[in-house]
Amino acid sequence: MNPVEKAAEQQKTASTAGPASPSPPEPPRLSVDLASFSYAPEGGASLFTLEATSFDVRSREVVAVLGRNGSGKSTLLRLLAGTLAPLSGRVKLEGLEVSRLDLRTRAQRIAMVQQENPLLFPVRVWEFVMQGRYPYSRGLRFETEEDAAVARQALVEAGADPLRGRWMHKLSGGEKQRAVLARALAQQPLLLLLDEPTLHLDIAAQVDLLRRLRRVAMDRGYAVVVVTHELNLAAEFADRIVLLDRGKTLRVGKPSEVYEQALLQQVFGTLLYVEYTARGTPKVTFSGAETE
Amino acid sequence: MMRALTPRRLLLTCTALLGVLLLVVFFSLKFGTRSISVYDLVALLFHAATGRTDLVSSDFRLIILDIRWPRILLAMIVGASLSVAGASFQALLRNPLADPYVLGVSSGAALGSILSLIWAAQLPGATPFGAFAGALAATAAVYFLGRRGGELDSYALLLGGIITASFLSALIMFLMTTISGRELRGMAFWLMGDLSTPSPVSPGWLLLVLVLGVAAIYTTAADLNLLLGGEQEAMHLGVDVVRVKFVVYLGASVLTGLAVSVSGAIGYVGLIVPHLVRLLFGSDYRLLIPATALGGAIAVVLADTLARTLVSPTQLPVGAMTALVGAPVFIYLLRRRMT
Numbered sequence: 311m312n313p314v315e316k317a318a319e320q321q322k323t324a325s326t327a328g329p330a331s332p333s334p335p336e337p338p339r340l341s342v343d344l345a346s347f348s349y350a351p352e353g354g355a356s357l358f359t360l361e362a363t364s365f366d367v368r369s370r371e372v373v374a375v376l377g378r379n380g381s382g383k384s385t386l387l388r389l390l391a392g393t394l395a396p397l398s399g400r401v402k403l404e405g406l407e408v409s410r411l412d413l414r415t416r417a418q419r420i421a422m423v424q425q426e427n428p429l430l431f432p433v434r435v436w437e438f439v440m441q442g443r444y445p446y447s448r449g450l451r452f453e454t455e456e457d458a459a460v461a462r463q464a465l466v467e468a469g470a471d472p473l474r475g476r477w478m479h480k481l482s483g484g485e486k487q488r489a490v491l492a493r494a495l496a497q498q499p500l501l502l503l504l505d506e507p508t509l510h511l512d513i514a515a516q517v518d519l520l521r522r523l524r525r526v527a528m529d530r531g532y533a534v535v536v537v538t539h540e541l542n543l544a545a546e547f548a549d550r551i552v553l554l555d556r557g558k559t560l561r562v563g564k565p566s567e568v569y570e571q572a573l574l575q576q577v578f579g580t581l582l583y584v585e586y587t588a589r590g591t592p593k594v595t596f597s598g599a600e601t602e
Numbered sequence: 603m604m605r606a607l608t609p610r611r612l613l614l615t616c617t618a619l620l621g622v623l624l625l626v627v628f629f630s631l632k633f634g635t636r637s638i639s640v641y642d643l644v645a646l647l648f649h650a651a652t653g654r655t656d657l658v659s660s661d662f663r664l665i666i667l668d669i670r671w672p673r674i675l676l677a678m679i680v681g682a683s684l685s686v687a688g689a690s691f692q693a694l695l696r697n698p699l700a701d702p703y704v705l706g707v708s709s710g711a712a713l714g715s716i717l718s719l720i721w722a723a724q725l726p727g728a729t730p731f732g733a734f735a736g737a738l739a740a741t742a743a744v745y746f747l748g749r750r751g752g753e754l755d756s757y758a759l760l761l762g763g764i765i766t767a768s769f770l771s772a773l774i775m776f777l778m779t780t781i782s783g784r785e786l787r788g789m790a791f792w793l794m795g796d797l798s799t800p801s802p803v804s805p806g807w808l809l810l811v812l813v814l815g816v817a818a819i820y821t822t823a824a825d826l827n828l829l830l831g832g833e834q835e836a837m838h839l840g841v842d843v844v845r846v847k848f849v850v851y852l853g854a855s856v857l858t859g860l861a862v863s864v865s866g867a868i869g870y871v872g873l874i875v876p877h878l879v880r881l882l883f884g885s886d887y888r889l890l891i892p893a894t895a896l897g898g899a900i901a902v903v904l905a906d907t908l909a910r911t912l913v914s915p916t917q918l919p920v921g922a923m924t925a926l927v928g929a930p931v932f933i934y935l936l937r938r939r940m941t
Contacts, residue, residue, distance in 0.1 A: 427831055429830060430693075452888075
């Protein structure tokens with residue numbers, strides 16, 4: 311085990327060891343401090359600007375990023391992943407700036423689940439999941455027993471273990487998403503990022519995926535950030551919400567603090583109603599009638 | 603079930619393929635316009651190996667050691683180069699139909715070596731270097747033609763390759779009409795892919811370049827596995843995508859240039875061999891690259907033996923043999939991909 315991995319492992323055990331007692335307060339795992347970004351052609355006016363945004367994500371916390379298309383969700387996710395460096399401000403993971411980490415170290419700490427990408431040649435599910443061990447290996451990178459054990463554990467946690475002998479391209483959407491999640495878990499990250507993971511999934515698969523996500527976040531102490539369009543699923547499964555609108559962070563907080571009818575109507579540009587379930591979770595409903 | 607690639611499995615597979623290669627080479631030495639009995643051949647090889655070639659009849663020595671063996675050696679080098687180049691282009695361009703010939707990279711190398719013959723024939727190593735430069739330029743051209751909206755589009759890429767190939771062929775035709783008639787027949791034969799003319803560069807050098815090119819690409823084998831899933835994904839898993847693409851681009855161009863400079867444009871080897879190897883052993887590049895090198899050597903030695911013997915004593919260009927088999931396979935793969 312290399313020093314980085316060891317440190318990560320120690321941190322993980324440290325953060326999962328004690329029961330979820332309120333004291334002492336844990337420092338946030340991911341801290342976004344007035345980070346901004348702007349896409350601009352050379353010398354031209356900027357095409358899109360993500361205005362300075364600040365929020366924290368703690369270990370075992372699931373944060374959902376909501377907003378319309380073009381609101382800056384993907385840009386924000388790329389800042390968190392470290393593939394974009396912020397124009398101003400900082401994005402830090404356990405105190406280190408993510409865009410300055412070298413590629414391997416970053417891949418050991420941050421796992422990204424992206425929207426579907428077709429594979430060029432057939433691959434078995436377990437081979438695909440084993441790819442998550444890449445950042446930990448060296449040279450020709452023959453996988454070790456330990457890699458196999460970690461991959462196996464990841465398969466179980468993602469609910470993909472029964473699929474392990476199947477071909478990736480023959481899986482259904484929900485099954486494939488579990489395999490992709492398993493590969494991300496095999497990276498043993500500190501931070502798990504997901505870009506619209508429930509897209510194209512039927513409702514049962516959506517709920518199943520988010521439940522698993524919640525469980526691994528709790529069990530493994532991951533910090534999780536999910537970009538999604540599913541307002542009701544986000545309210546149900548996320549601890550906190552980051553609401554974006556045209557590059558501005560309008561509000562950060564618990565679902566009940568963010569889901570205000572007027573605010574959501576303004577952001578999503580449609581008539582909608584916010585109600586509360588018996589458990590106090592906000593629920594968004596839409597009117598089928600034409601708006602005036 | 604969760605059995606990853608082990609060094610042992612890699613070694614076993616390569617040893618088995620090496621065994622097949624030796625067998626194919628043995629029979630390729632045996633068959634030809636004049637067939638030689640197994641006994642005589644074994645005796646000859648034994649004497650040659652122990653340095654007692656004086657015990658062999660000069661006829662046999664001439665046919666086997668001076669004519670057939672150099673040609674077989676060339677066939678092995680060319681086959682290995684083209685196959686590894688094909689497998690590399692498939693990963694680099696994320697296109698399972700990529701092949702140096704289909705993409706026009708071979709035509710670029712051919713044009714490069716013809717230009718070097720015209721301008722710098724007296725310089726040693728001019729032809730291979732010209733071929734390498736031509737391959738590099740053609741790869742770059744195809745890469746940019748195949749881009750659409752910042753992404754590589756597989757059909758735009760294939761079309762770009764075909765256009766590049768036909769444009770370069772037209773240039774080659776134009777140049778060939780300016781070369782004196784005496785050389786014309788040899789040139790035309792060489793362009794079809796031919797191993798009958800001995801290489802101007804010694805086989806030792808060719809082998810060295812082959813080993814260096816394959817080794818360079820092999821250092822990226824684990825990265826290529828991830829690159830097949832997309833550049834973004836590979837980057838998130840910690841792959842230095844820019845470096846890997848650069849190494850593979852350079853390595854594959856060197857290998858194509860090497861093959862074309864000694865044998866002209868032999869088509870489809872880089873397409874069929876990696877696909878067959880994938881069917882047999884899976885698509886892990888750590889195994890695929892060495893297995894493809896050996897498989898390519900086997901395939902081209904086989905094809906050239908057929909080219910020598912099928913309508914003997916007349917000889918076919920080996921490129922005609924590989925195209926006869928390769929073009930239908932290409933159509934099959936293309937159609938299967940579209941459905």
